[in-house]
Amino acid sequence: xxxxxxxxxxxxxxxxxxxxxxxxxxxxxxxxxxxxxxxxxxxxxxxxxxxxxxxxxxxxxxxxxxxxxxxxxxxxxxxxxxxxxxxxxxxxxxxxxxxxxxxxxxxxxxxxxxxxxxxxxxxxxxxxxxxxxxx
Amino acid sequence: xxxxxxxxxxxxxxxxxxxxxxxxxxxxxxxxxxxxxxxxxxxxxxxxxxxxxxxxxxxxxxxxxxxxxxxxxxxxxxxxxxxxxxxxxxx
Numbered sequence: 001x002x003x004x005x006x007x008x009x010x011x012x013x014x015x016x017x018x019x020x021x022x023x024x025x026x027x028x029x030x031x032x033x034x035x036x037x038x039x040x041x042x043x044x045x046x047x048x049x050x051x052x053x054x055x056x057x058x059x060x061x062x063x064x065x066x067x068x069x070x071x072x073x074x075x076x077x078x079x080x081x082x083x084x085x086x087x088x089x090x091x092x093x094x095x096x097x098x099x100x101x102x103x104x105x106x107x108x109x110x111x112x113x114x115x116x117x118x119x120x121x122x123x124x125x126x127x128x129x130x131x132x133x134x135x
Numbered sequence: 136x137x138x139x140x141x142x143x144x145x146x147x148x149x150x151x152x153x154x155x156x157x158x159x160x161x162x163x164x165x166x167x168x169x170x171x172x173x174x175x176x177x178x179x180x181x182x183x184x185x186x187x188x189x190x191x192x193x194x195x196x197x198x199x200x201x202x203x204x205x206x207x208x209x210x211x212x213x214x215x216x217x218x219x220x221x222x223x224x225x226x
Contacts, residue, residue: 052179
């Protein structure tokens with residue numbers, strides 16, 4: 001099994017850290033929650049793209065040529081990774097939607113955005129563990 | 136201990152005192168917001184499940200073909216299985 005590039009592995013360690021730091025910064029009042037939410041959503045999108053590539057290369061491409069026994073073996077780590085990715089994708093979509101609602105004045109910025117950033121951070125941590133299993 | 140916002144305010148105040156920035160520049164900087172990227176993440180999990188389903192269908196076809204080749208099922212049953220695997224209803 002080929003190893004992933006180091007920057008991918010490093011990214012998986014950094015993602016939860018960046019998300020948590022962003023949350024702390026927002027809570028400390030150093031910046032506006034809306035700006036923090038936008039930065040978190042944009043960073044999360046980059047992470048999501050990388051994880052999608054990992055899923056594609058480590059799971060989807062292998063399922064495409066797998067026998068029944070190999071499908072069962074792939075299921076052990078690919079299915080949890082896919083579930084974690086779906087959760088992360090939904091958390092990212094929810095944050096993006098919330099930011100857009102705030103931007104048009106449909107809701108006040110504050111607790112809702114911070115809560116969604118926190119959920120995205122949690123989903124990112126789960127995704128990081130699941131993708132770690134795929135590698 | 137000063138918060139980051141207080142440190143930034145102090146830096147801006149010093150810069151303004153030395154004429155390095157104007158009120159207009161500060162006001163403009165406060166308006167600058169990061170741009171939200173709204174394009175959704177790819178449905179990588181969906182693609183993976185689709186590839187997994189195709190692998191299982193392929194395996195099922197191969198099993199059916201082996202059963203037919205060994206004479207364990209008749210040709211009509213084999214065709215019926217293939218139709219079912221292709222999404223058609225068995226007759």
